[in-house]
Amino acid sequence: MSYNIPEHLDGLSENEVIASRKTYGYNRLESADKNTWLGLVVDILKEPMLILLLIISLIYVIVGDYGEASFMFLAILAVTAISFYQDNRSKKALKELEKLNEPLSKVIRSSKIIEIPTYEIVVGDLCITEEGKSINADGRIVHSNDFSVNESSLTGESYSVFKDSTSEDNHVYSGTVAVSGLAVFQVEKIGKETRVGKIGESIATMEEELSPLQIQVRKFVKGMATIGIVIFLMVCIFSYVKTGDWVASLLSGLTLAMSVLPEEIPVAFTTFMALGAWKLMREGIIIKRSSIVETLGSTTLICTDKTGTITENSMNLAHVYDYHSDKIYEERDFESAELSELIDYAMWSSEPVPFDPMEITLHKTYEQARQKDERKEYRMFHEYPLEGKPPMMTHVFENKRKDRIIAAKGAPEAILHVSRLPESEKAKIREVVKKFGQKGYRILGVAKSYFEGNDFPGKQQDLAFEFLGLTAFYDPPKKRIQEVFRRIYDAGIKVKVITGDNADTTTAIARQAGIINVDDPVNGSEIMNYPEKELIQVAETKTLFTRMFPEAKLAVVKALKKNGEVVAMLGDGVNDGPALKAAHIGVAMGNKGTEIAKSAAAVVIANDDLEKLIVGIAAGRRIYANIKKAIQYIISIHIPIILTVSLPLFLGWVFPHIFTPVHVIFLELVMGPTCSIVYENEPMEKNTMSQPPRAMSNTFLSWRELGISLVQGIMIAIGVLFVYQYTVQNGGTEEKTRAMVFSTLIFANILLSFANRSFFYSILESFKNRNPLLVGISVLVLTLLFVILYVNPVSLFFKVTALNIHELGLCLLMAAASVLWFELYKFVKRREGVT
Structure with a gap:
């Protein structure tokens, strides 16, 4: 794109950039992130499970059991390594996201316009900013073209201010937004030295607000930790009263506390999300x-723009209607002399350096139709920016001979309103507009005006305009867009189209795109007249919202949210900012989106493809489903551990300490990777995107789901304790009983991790969703179990004995019976069609 920048503005050289950076540093606030490698390890060592392991290790050292103490210290290293791996993996992922979120800035260096990451701007740089872009440093304007800026982020004043190099205040400030035109400014302050930087240093240390699911997960973990403390005290007191051995009592209590504490849940949550x-x-x-x-996985409704989202944003000029000849012309006729005035004024009403697709097309049409290009002879010296409801814009140009061109374009209704035409002529033109609209064309009215002197009226609508004609652009729906909307509807998600275009064009394009319920669209001015209750009803029942302006968009989004919808709002312009911010999920377009839209949004789609939003929603649903699977797995497998540790003690069975901390920590080392690594990698189930969205209020396990997990856990506990009693009744030693109980629990753990891959489909069906990590970890766990059972020094340490094939078969049979009954439950669900 050509910016018509004066040649003397050549910017800094590479050596000057290096020198400036040495003196002033980078254009960013000092990072508040203190998560160094050492800090990460310290944070991990503060975790309750690690604290319990340290206490148990010290007790073993005090009583002289150095073998157990050594194992505990090795366990501490293993748990720390797993946690460090998970945390580091999550943080790396988040840092990659931060890099992608870093905006780019245009600067002039060594006489070339280049794009650089914003943090690389240095003092002395010449930065270019234009309509819709955020200003990323403080500086002084050295060149501008109809430049205005909104400084409300600093001043609180909502109106934009026109500035140039000769203005009394010719400075621009970081954090403000260019509203119109273009400016080149020389950077004077960066980073924390800018106005917004001095305000923002305190913001950098603010913590991110927790999501509802995060809050409920934390409450659940805290609740379980409290229960663990109570049980720890009960077991300690009970055991000491019974045995008088404070060391054994303390170890029993700590063993049970370890079995209760579900420390895997917050780790799993952080890992899944990152x-x-x-x-x-x-x-x-x-x-x-x-x-x-x-939140993405909970989306119930998508509000989408039309241009560039549903359509290709190609904006081909298909037809023009010339008012003077009262004829409609096709593309092959655009060089006709009859159309020269209409095409000339359509171009002059556009920006001198166009970036809007329609304006780019108008400039190209002018180039092809005119033998003599007069654009270099004229200078725009006054501008009325795009405004009004519906909107229009007016540009005033003048050459050295003081010949003047005043050109306007905008919504046909806006141009007709300001044109001096009889009502009968306006009605005739409206019929042409309607015909164009019904074919899906986007229509602009074009007019010209005359004005002597420079005392222009405050509003462009106060000028006297002569109507010239209409331009009809065709922006076809994107390929495969019908398939995209079919998938959205199949997922139980509603669609609303919110656009600045007129009703006829929007209805035609919506029908072509496969959007349903497109009759009787409502426009922005009507929206603002509805009382709240009626607005909520209209927002919910209507699909097409046309001639929308920022306040109307915001009103619709708020009304939908009040009605309980989880709203994803797609937008790309400066005017979309408020609605993007208000929606549950603001989604900006990466290619055609303005910086202010990207800044206001929570999600940016790099290639402007609406299909990517479906990918995001599917990922959100998959992640949420997998978090629930992981948590239900954790609850289910903790129950048999808790009962196996506690019931023999409380019921006075022959071997009250069947599990020691060594056995529990081994099980914890198995469960941690299973829930936070394996389940995170679990593919999406095939019915995921055919289910309606979950309610936002359902952010954690329902009583039904919790009940299923409790029953699963109790059934495994029954199987494990049956094996305990069976072995004892058949004269098994403590080592034999422990080996049988431990093996049964390990087999049950592996089977449960496979069974809980789906709470609807069978294990065999779930195998179609490949998850190599699950198979890999299962094989590893079985290998370790056989090492514990059959490698003599290890089995002595774990206080177990080898099992023969029949004993292993019994363990596997009881594990299968205690887990695989769930397959029958799922079969009944499938028969009844309950998900």
Whole structure:
């Protein structure tokens, strides 16, 4: 794109950039992130499970049992390594997201316009900013073209201010937004030295707000920790009263506390969200906060723009209607002399350096139709920016001979309103507009005006306009867009189209795109007149919202949210900012989106493809489902551990300490990777995107789901304790009983991890969803079990004895019976069609 920048503005050289950076540093606030390698390890060592292991290790050292103490210290290293791996993996994923979220800035260096990451801007740089872009440093304007800026983030004043190099205040400030035109400014302050930087240093240390699911997970873990403390005290007191051995009593209590504490849950949650966001980033879906992945899966309604989202945003000029000849012309006729005035004024009403697709097309049409290009002879010296309801814009140009061109374009209704035409002529033109609209064309009215002197009226609508004609652009629906909307509807998600275009064009394109319920659209001015109750009803029942402006978009989004919808709002312009911010999930377009839209949004789709939003929603549903699977697995497998540790003690069975801390920590080392690594990698079930969205209020396990997990856990406990009693009744020693109980629990754990891959489909069906990590970890766990049973020094340490084939078969049979009954439950669910 050509910016018509004066040649003397050549910017810094590479050596000057290096020198400036040495003096002033990078354009960013000092990072508040203190998560160094050492800090990460210290944070891990603060975890309750690690604290319990340290206490148990010290007790073993005090009583002189150095073998057990050594194993505990090795366990501490293993748990720390797993936690460090998981935390580091999550943080790396989040850092990658931060890099992608870093905006780019245009600068002039060594006489070339280049794009650089914003943090690389240095003092002395010449930065270019234009309509819709955020300003990323403080500086002084050295060149501008109809430049205005919104400084409300600093001043609170909502109106935009026109500035140039000669203005009394010719400075721009980081954090403000260019509203119109273009400016080149020389950077004077960066990073924490900017105005917004001085305000923002305190913001950098603020913690991210927790999502509803995070809050409920934390409450659950705290509740379980409290129960663990109570049980720990009960067991300690009970055991000491019974045995008088305070060391054995303390170890029994700590063993049970370890078995109760579900420390895997918060680790699993953090891992799932961070890696989910990272995987979406690789798909071209940039998530600003990892917790937004949870909300994506709950989306019930999508509000989408039309242009560039549903359509290709190609904006080909298909037809023009010339008012003077009262004829409609096709593309092959655009060089006709009869159309020269209409095409000239359509171009002059556009920006001199166009970036809007329609304006780019108008400039190209002018180039092809005119033998003499007069654009270099004229200078735009006054501008009325796009405004009004419906909107229009007016540009005033003048050449050295003081010849003047005043050109306007905008919504046909807006141009007809300001044109001096009889009502009968306006009605005739409206019929043409309707015909164009019914074919899906996007229509602009074009007019010209005359004005002597420079005392222009405050509003462009106060100028006297002569109507010239209409331009009809065709922006066809994207290929495969019907399939995209079919998948959205299949997922139980509703669609609303919110656009600035007129009703006829929007209805035609919506029908072609496969959107349902497109009759009787409502426009922005009507929206603002509805009382709240009626607005909620209209927002819920209507599908097409046309001639929408920022306040109307915001009103619709708020009304939908009040009605209980989880709203994803797609937008790309400066005017979409408020609605993007208000929606549960603001989604900005990466290619055609303005910086302010990207800043307001929580999600950025890199290639502007609506299909990527479905990918994001599917990922959100998959991650949420997998978190629930992981948590239900954790609850189910903790119950038999708790009961196996506690019941023999409380019921006075012959071997009250069947499990010691060594056995529990081994089981914890098995469960941790299973829930936070294996389940995170679990593919999406085939019925996931054919289910209706979950309610936002259902952010954790329902009583029914919790009940299933409790029953699963109790059934495994019954199987394990049956093996305990069977072995004892048949004269088994403590080592033999422990080996039988331990093996049964390990087999049950592996089978449960496979059974809980789906709470609807069978284990055999789930094998179609390949998850190599699950198979790999299962093989590893079985290998370790056989090492414990059959490698003599290890079996002595674990206080177990080898099992023969019949004993192993009994363990496997009881494990299968205590887990695989769940397959019958799932079979009944499938027969009844209950999900």
